[in-house]
Amino acid sequence: MLGINKNIKRLVLPALKPIVSPSGKIIDTYTKYFKETEIQPNTFLFESRDGQSMTDSPLAIFEYLLATDTERKNTYVWSIVSSPELDIVLKKYRSETNIIFVERESDDYLKWLCQAQYLINNATFQQYVIIKEEQTYINTWHGTPLKTMGYDIPGNPADAKNVVRNFFMSTFLLSPNAHTTNMYLDSYRLRGGYEGHVLEAGYPRIDQTFRTNHDDLLKTLFEFKRDIDLSKKIMLYTPTWKGASVNSARNDLEQIYQELASIRQEFGDTYNVLVKVHPFLYEQAAAFKKIVPYLIPDCIDTNKLLGIVDLLITDYSSIFFDFLVTDRPILFYCWDDDLYTSDRGKYFEYDELPGPVAFTIDELKKNIADLDEVTAASRSNYERFKKMFVPYDDGQTTKRYVEYILYGKMPEAQQMTVINGHSGKIKLLIYPGGMRNNGITSSAINLIQNIDTRKYDVTCFLDQSGTMEQQTNIGLLPKSTHLIFRFGNPNFTTKEGYQDLRIQARGYKNDASYPDEIYERECLRLLGNQHFDVAIDFSGYSLYWSKLILASQSKMRICYMHSDMLSDMNRVVNGRKIHKVNLRGLFSLYHRFDYLMSVSDITRQTNADNLAKYAAAEKFVYTPNTINPDRILGKLKPTTDKVINKTVLLPREGIITIDSSVPLRGYNARPDFYYAKKRTIDLIGPNVAVLGEFEMGEQTYYKISQNGCYLGWVRQDVINILPDHITDTEKVAYFGKLATTNRSQLFDGPISLDETVPLGNARYMRNLYVTVPEIISTQTNCYVPVIVGRKKYGYVPLSSIRLSYRFNQTADGHVSFGKKIGRKLLTGLDHLQHREIFKQLKEQPTKRIDFKGYYQNTLATDILCSKVPNPTAEKISIGVRELVYVHSLNTNSFGNWYLIEMEVGNFVWVEQEQLMLSNLEETRIYSNEKTFYYVDILLPEVNVYASEKDILTNNYQLVKALPLVKVVRELVTTDDQTFIQVEWQDKLVWLNQEDTENSLAYGMFNNNKDYIPYPNNAETNFVTMGRLSPEKNQVQLVEAFAAYYQEKQSGYLYLIGSGPEQEKLEAAVDKYQLNNRVIFVGQMSNPFEFMRRCDIFVLTSLYEGQPMVLLEAMTLGMSIISTDIPACRHVLEDGRYGCLTKTNDAIGVKEAMIAVADKQYEFEAFDPYGYNQKAIEHFYRYIDTDSEEEDKHE
Template sequence: MKKRIKFMIGPIYNYVRKASHRRRYQYRGYYEKLKVMDDTIFYESRDGKSLSDSPYAIFKYLVNHPEYKHFKHIWSINSSGEIDNVVAPYKGLNNVTFVKRHSKEYLKCLATSKYLINNSTFQSFFIPKDEQVYINTWHGTPLKSMGYDIPGNPAQSQNVIRNFLSADYLLSPNQHTTNIFLESYKLKGLYHGEIIQEGYPRIDSTYHTDPGVFKSLLAELALRIDPNKQTILYAPTWKGNSVSKAKNDMDQIIRDMSYLKQRVGEEYNVFIKVHPFLYNEARKFSEIKDLLIPDAVDTNELLSVVDILITDYSSIFFDFLVTDKPILFYIWDYQTYKEERGVYLSEDKWPGPTLFTIQEVSAAVRDISKISDDYTPVYQAAKEKFTAHDDGNVTPRIVQYIFNESKTPLNVIQPLEADKKKILIYPGGLRNNGITSSFINLTDNIDFNKYDVSIYMNRPTSDEILKNLEKVNKQARFLFRDDFAVNSLYEDYRDKFIHHSGAHTAFTKKLYPENAYRREFRRVFGRTKFDYAIDFSGYSLNWAKYILAANANKKLCYMHNDLLSDSERAINGRKPHRRNLRGLFSVYHRFDKLVSVSSGTMELNRNNLSEFAEEFKFDYAMNSINPKKILQLGSEDYTLQYNEINKVGIQEPLPNNLNFVTMGRLSPEKGQDNLIKAFAQFHQGFANSKLYIIGEGPLRMHLEKLIADLQLQQSVFLVGQLENPFPLMTKCDCFVLSSHYEGQPMVLLEAMTHGMKIIATDIVANRTVLENGRYGLLVENSINGLTDGLNQMARNELNNKLDEFIPEEYNKKAMETFYRVLGR
């Protein structure tokens, strides 16, 4: 009953109670119904907190040149008194409008403006239209690590990458920043647009701002400025790991600036410009009220009146290089910051001294002439490397190229690699299971010289997922689904209905909201095109619907198991996969290929599921393995692992015992209850035998009770999930797989790679992997069959029957089947 109520009122509740959902619904309406308005430019800088940076530089140029008077300019602004002074000069212009961020008018303008210019990111509901031109100017040359180079969860940069993929143009001031886009954000091989490496429009403002006029503006903002003194600006970077959790460094900033002002205040004006993420916190402190530069003030105009810049890891120092004035790097937390965030340039390449105490900073200010002379060679080298294009005329070059379609040659990079095929793949949840192992192995084996691989998944939310994510080949990129889809209320209900009932009938097929799913793909991937889109998990309509909506030439869905049996599998009276799989079955006909993981499993799935798709769509690609890694993990020190499992009463496999091991999820289809019962019979004749069961799952309590009922607590051990199971496995004499059904069991391939003796139930998947008994003993899928296999092992009857498994040869065949289903 609760589920029905949630189904009925969920979308309406979200609309009424949650502003973020309401914005999405409203934006979707404007996006679908309103046309794009030519000659309209929509600007946003720093989430609407200011008119600043390169968007402001482009705006000023267009407004002040009559040949562009036909353009209508719309600025996104937050409601703030501080921005009024910047906005005031433009309010009287007929072709300039200001809209409040998040308002209905804001959403309309975002959905209908021809040109969109942002120096950071639009929010996660933004979707580019084909008719729109999105220019992302970004906001600085990076010193600190960016994108996938930032330590920790890689999903923290997802909205940035999403915006980049949506942009037609990215502005880059230098090759270093271009490399950050291509490598650190992994745009190389995927980004469809152009990177214009011609300098930053915003730096033009430093060249062209009248210092006297600007000092008067600062005085009007109630800042204490003496026009006869030189000016020091302290501009530390943001030290947080997310926008909502910026560290509060204000106590240190206030203490340091008070000291500096006491020491040099007679000769210098001292001002503070904090990062926008810290500004609202900073303005609460009355002690710096007359030193704190308002967030609405354009930083590059401000730099025109600065004589000495003090900073840490902020990109502001790169812009300041064009002034030829001195820079001091006050990095009191350098070691911590370097470890937590990372930096791209070694200290010897910084165009100024690195200082670790405020006393050193004060002394450096008093000795600034000598410091300037000492650092001239490094300063000039940095200037040549990072600001070579910044000559004060960047803005007209950019404007003419984008708005006039000027043929004047500029330094434009198009990162798309036409010679590589682009794969988009959903790997599943990256939990500890066979599908995850198979996927990780695939990324280790795929030929990255021929394929560009993007991995599409939810944000990682646990250490388990993050650890598996770390195991994925670094040449692949992760693209995370970071928020809710931009649907209408009606589309939300249709989506819910399809998840509940599938799309089996003519009526439900009409309800399938394909346009909503395509819009969601566009939201996440912008204008990106793929050659192949693959649902590698193959267990959820929730992800299959987005793979099917991908802008891709060919769409494939994996089938890792006997899926009809899996859909009917019951655990504690429930069938956990039934609804998901039945829903997935109903869209099988939309895929180009349905890929089982062995030829035998393909035949089984084709026979069982032929009503859902044409027979020719069923194919197979064998799971690949990583023999080198498997063997390396098996050779790791067992002592540390044993110390952990011994804490919970698990005995070490001893050489004088007969040790059996199995591995897999504790779930009905794995047949561990049959194996335990078979082992109980076998154990009566071999008292020195032990059985180790590696894995976790919903049947743990049931299996614990079974072990206790059979009085096998000292002989059968539920080991649990192990980060590296191979040292324990290889200490055992024989691997046993008791499954009732499988797709292509990775555990068998791993055991075979280690040269272990194997007993497995005679089911289609096991028979295929073991090649009808060539590499292991196949036994009847029953308690008696397993007992007989254990006895044969104990009597050494397997020694001369099995062939040697050569994993490299197997792997070559496996990858050939993968490339074949792609249609290479």
């Protein structure tokens, strides 16, 4: 039934998307225009800040072109998002017949994107935009960066995906200075791979500052009813907004207003005190009536405005770099830097900036009062910054850019630097797989780390990296690697969607026309107009990615084959051939690749024989995988990132608790920052706003403000933090999709309220359509109820909803009849598309009461539980339990359910009527289990308990600690304390676990935190490593070891790894009564440290491509046994480096184990570094496009 539903979904979605999905309609329309329209000569499309304004460098270029286009040969198209304010600016151009304004995302906009000869943007075009070969895309960006950019920002590298995509699509990147050039090339990793040109010649927008028409600008400001006294100077404050919600915006605006009011009170006789807020904040600012008389309209060009500004006050905005050309004073007010600096670094320290830095409003006002003195002290910095950041800007920058780009006229020396981002190296495009923790990912990382970057330039083509596992692996790639991510929907029309569906489902058929065009277009969308020498599908298991690799603009295309691919296609896991559809389709495309690259010669021959009908014999080649010997041998020094204690954003109300007669001492900035200074904080009452929290050593500090003015940091003990509360409830009629992530939780109320509890993970609900009847604001954030159909399931942050523009309410809150019908249609399709999710929703708790404690159960009956709260789920008996740990009581569609602990850390669901709970009157022992590991004692003296009774009565003796002790039992009490029984000289005693830490002296902990003792050197220790899956055949290894142990009565077998065969293997261990002799190690972050302590490595695979674990064991110098299969015979060089079994069955493996354990063989030492050099050179033979063809087949 599930398969039928999936097939229906696949069949109907391509047809329905353009009808019911706004983004689907846009893509469909855009793609048709892309295919059908031709480029119109002398046409320019301008977009500034996603169409929100007509400003910045696009405006400067437009005005220059308009002024010099005396014959009106050009057509100018502006992308706009209409607003009353923008209309005031646009009206001066409305009468011009060669100036066209198109609403962003309208049909006209989509058409002009496809037919304009020049596209000019200061940010990014959306994910569906593709630049045609005949188009010129000029990206001006929007400022010299002070804060870190691109991949310099900590976190998920995929966050930069659309910026990087736009940069690679561009023909020219305009740069005002070398610092911004390096941002493009290094922070976004364009260096060596970018095929356009970085033009470093100043900023077109700065020309506007030189030629500002004061009268026109002031006239426009008066037209907007701004309060300006022409007899006074102009002071402009330009704060950057870092907020994450509308509520945060309101708090920011109140503070901006109060602080400017304080400045205006002292300096209002001399200055007009004006503010220009960040565009993200402007809509809220324009509705904040108190600030409007002093608020610069968002549609006013900032650089024109700078031409009339006498004093600039800013924080991290790039605007100050532009202002340097005026030689007028700059003051920095960075009151909130310590709220954000730990999340995102900056390129310059405060003592380098071209003006004094203030951290409180009082410090800022003092700098204004002493302006001449404080700016004189910063003059050398000012001059240095001018030379570094505005060396080209003389008012003629736009002219130079236009003449170079349009007419090829090179400016005089020193007026422009042209940087060709292309290195001239051999360019490789590599899809490394999904970057999960597996053998293919390790091999891909090893290969890329080994590639000689002096000769080769590497681009990694990646999928979205939503997990920390993927992000960590991407972080292991060399910094010179370009990163390009797949995201967004492909630009397929409905017909093309069905063509792709056919290929995906059936593969390439000789009687079908392969749609090269649609995949080539998709590559242009994702990769830009990049050209590669070699494109490599390193994964070799994905039809989707192979189609893209084949469609890339590459001279050569290679697909890796990591195994016996036919066997892998037919491999069954949990009753399913998991690779069948993908590999069947991929096989049908093999003939389109230049090489099919196996990872050993033996595997090459196997694949060539099995898959001969899909490709010519000469296409089947091989190259060995590379390894990382230093990592295997433990020679790599661990990288320790500098630990920075982050400031926790904590918007709360608080009350100062010390007597008002006692001076309140604090700091102007976070006390651990080098520039922090102690200060006395003046209050006008005990009530304050808390902004952030920070821990330093044993002390906690809070950042506070009062009446909208920031005051400083104070200690925790002088303030009482009040609970969060609801500040506003807005009734709405919104409709949209859930945009939950792996970490998203569903709550029973607004998340930040004290009484709110989580109801479960909301990841599975992603992409469900929901209605939103209200937005609830607290001091912390904005939240919405999750309503699917007519049922409320809980609450999520407003940011977890992607609102539908097409089916949402109008400005007056009205939802039309047509939109209501559309909503019902989408909701109905949701049920079709997400049937399994809707089944899961029935199990979803909608109410929860937390218990989180130990209780007595007075019912003396077997407790039947299940893994999900569903009466039809499989039941598990846990027997009679007098004591139970109850996490919570939950209500769902099926009734009320307790969530209880079956064993430590393992929770199950029990129907409410199965338990009769009562409170415990005294502390009791909840669990007392055998265990085994070692601990170090943290204190020189430690409390020792002689018995369990002493633990319950808190009767202990303080004794001198031993350096290391062995733990034999763990005991948990009902007041949630854990005690460990340890061997203490000649007796057993109990310690509180909190007084100890785990020791690695005699064992290691796996990824599940289970302790694994090191192997016993007195006996022979066998080990294997790999995924516990059928093709690895570890069941045979257990059988062989059972026979070995029966004969020898000694030895241990360690299985490192996890996988679907674990239960079957555990059953085999039970069958042969080897529970104390076969140890399931699980996954380990550093398995090589454990492997090297064992004696013999054993591999019993049925088939392999190139067994990397053998190479790793050889690198460790271990004795090795392997089944005699082609790939293993090849790696071990017919027994040179290890023993090959005489027969590939349990008897053969057992006999080999005896022979190697008895040292009947001598093996040669393996040179991992020499192997690696040969492996990478072998790889180069195929990717060096200048090599002679016969060299590749030697």
